[in-house]
Every structure is written in C-alpha cells, then in structure tokens.
Amino acid sequence: MIHVSLVAIPEAVVSTLSGIFDVMNAFAILPLRHGDGPPLPPPFNVEIVGEKAGPLTLASKVPVSVQRSIDTLERTDIVIVPSILLGPEGWRTGSHPELVEWFKAMHRRGALLCSACSGIFLLAETGLFDGVDATVHFGYARSFAQTHPQVPIHPERVLVVSGRREELITSGASMTWHDLVLYLIGRHASATAAQEVARSFALQWHQDGLAPYIVFEGRKDHGDxxxxxxxxxxxxxxxxxxxxxxxxxxxxxxxxxxxxxxxxxxxxxxxxxxxxxxxxxxxxxxxxxxxxxxxxxxxxxxxxxxxxxxxxxxxxxxxxxxxxxxxxxxxxxxxxxxx
Known part of the structure; x- marks a missing residue:
C-alpha cells in the first residue's frame, strides 16, 4: 500500500488532521464498494508522524497520539502537513528544523509533499516551493507573502499541483483539504474510489474556486x-x-x-x-x-x-x-x- 505520513506538530489544527486521517482510512473502516461489487481495497497506510512518538497536544488543546517518529521512517510515499494555527506574531520560521530536513530527504526519495491550508508555511521552509505556484488560506495570504516572498501564492485557488513530477501539492482555505484528499485518492486509487469516498462522507469539490469566499479588506498599512x-x-x-x-x-x-x-x-x-x-x-x-x-x-x-x-x-x-x-x-x- 501507499504510505502516507500525516505530520503532527503542536501548531496543527485537530479538525484537519483527524479529518484527513479518517477519510484516507475510509477504505479500512467503511465497506466502500462500487455498486454491487466487492469492497474496494485500502490503497493507503496512513500514520500520524512527528518529531517523536507519543502523546502530543495540538493547537486546539486536544491531545493526539503520534504513532511514529520521523527518525524511524527512511521512506514514505506521501507527506501531508495539515492546517496550522498562526499566533499574533505570525509563523516562526526555524521552529522545526528536523522536520524540514526530513521533508527534503523524503522528497529526494520520491515522496509527494502536500499541505492543507496553512501547512504550506512549514513546507515552504524546505525551499522546494521557491518559484513554484502554491495556495494558502486567503486569510493568511499577506502573512505568507511576507514570510516566504519567493513563493508565488494564489489564495483564490482551491488546489495547486506543481513541481516537475507534480509532487508539490497545496490546498487552500480550511475545508479544501477535502479536495486534496479526493485528488490523492483519485490519483493513487481511481476516480471511482474518489467518487465513492465523496459520496460516503458527503464531500464536495470546491469547483467554483475560493474567490466567492474571500472578503475584501483594503490594504491600509502603506503609510500614505x-x-x-x-x-x-x-x-x-x-x-x-x-x-x-x-x-x-x-x-x-x-x-x-x-x-x-x-x-x-x-x-x-x-x-x-x-x-x-x-x-x-x-x-x-x-x-x-x-x-x-x-x-x-x-x-x-x-x-x-x-x-x-x-x-x-x-x-x-x-x-x-x-x-x-x-x-x-x-x-x-x-x-x-x-x-
């Protein structure tokens, strides 16, 4: 099966992390099938990984169990960084150097690097997204542009697939992790499997983009x-x-x-x-x-x-x-x- 490393850090948001975990594990926990056919085989082995195994309290003050430390993982197929919560001071770069180095190592070995919503703040520290189109929650777009000015950001887009191997994948605001997961299922299992998962969880693709959700706030920090x-x-x-x-x-x-x-x-x-x-x-x-x-x-x-x-x-x-x-x-x- 395809190994998926779902990254847990103290800044992660529990709803995105747990939602991705459950939906990508749907084949193992639900009797998903197409029509009257046999149950669809599980395509993924999903593990919550982190800097060390054991209990970890997330930004929502909810504890999760990190199933595996990254130093025991020499290879993985898909890395997903879920939404992270930024404090008033914004994202502090350099907070997780071991993870950043591990991301780069996994990428060299062929892994897809994926972010949901604001998870791109951490993934962008690898430098792999420099000059590469990406998306982020529109509420964090200005902060991201200041933190990572070398990454072209498109907050109005739901999902951006970039890189020479189409291995750098970012999803936009909040619940667009649905689009990310359905894309990965369609890419690595089948379009039929993605449709069955969407039907089972009542998930919808955000086909109209994110522009309708963006509230316009005129920039006033210019000093004129x-x-x-x-x-x-x-x-x-x-x-x-x-x-x-x-x-x-x-x-x-x-x-x-x-x-x-x-x-x-x-x-x-x-x-x-x-x-x-x-x-x-x-x-x-x-x-x-x-x-x-x-x-x-x-x-x-x-x-x-x-x-x-x-x-x-x-x-x-x-x-x-x-x-x-x-x-x-x-x-x-x-x-x-x-x-």
Missing part, C-alpha cells in the same frame, strides 16, 4: 496618509455617482498623482478598489436580504444591472443568483418563527 484618508471616506461613500472625483477633491492632489499614489499604496487602482467595495456590499445584501438583484445593483452604485452582473461574475467567479443560492442560510437552519 492622503490615500488612507480617501480609503476611509470611500468605505462609506462607495455608492456615490463619481467616487473618484470626490476622493481627488478630498486629498487635494492632482488626479494623475492621486491615481498613481493610490495604486502603489493600496495595490489596486481607485476604480478597481471602489468596485471591490461595491461587490462586497452586494454580497452581504445577497446573503441577508430578499432584495432583487436589480435593486442590489442600484444600492451598490450601478444603474446598469447587466454591467453589475458581469462585474460580479468577474470578481467572485459566480453569478449574483448563484452566490445567493450558495451563501444564504438555508430555511432548515433558520430558527423557528414565533407564532
């Missing part, structure tokens, strides 16, 4: 007081007819100078920044109100609903109607109405 003043104003006035003209007046800068400084400081042009604020407002209204899409378009600052629909799809990857269907609280989850 004039730009920040404009950002603070437009945060509550984005629906006015000509927000760019008003921001230029507010700052007292020449329009050309303002556009240049704003783009450098905020990372977006003023118009693109306003559009992101408007789309974010529309997302909240789609989630929480019964207003029509045309009405929401007008409230966000767009008189042309067709343009609003096109822009919404370009930014989020979904139509406004599709977004509402995906993110509204379903009726069965609402509290009972008072009679």
């Amino acid at each position: 007081a004039a730009v920040e003043r404009a950002q603070n104003w437009v945060a509550t006035h984005f629906s006015v007819v000509n927000p760019l003209e008003e921001m230029v007046k507010l700052t007292g800068l020449a329009e050309r100078t303002f556009k240049r400084r704003f783009t450098v400081a905020a990372g977006l042009s003023p118009i693109a920044y306003v559009q992101r604020l408007r789309i974010e407002d529309a997302k909240r209204r789609l989630e929480r109100t019964e207003a029509s899409i045309d009405e929401i378009s007008w409230q966000a600052g767009y008189e042309d609903p067709a343009f609003f629909r096109r822009l919404f799809k370009r930014v989020t990857g979904m139509t406004p109607g599709g977004y509402r269907k995906r993110f509204r609280i379903p009726d069965y989850a609402l509290p009972p109405r008072k009679r």
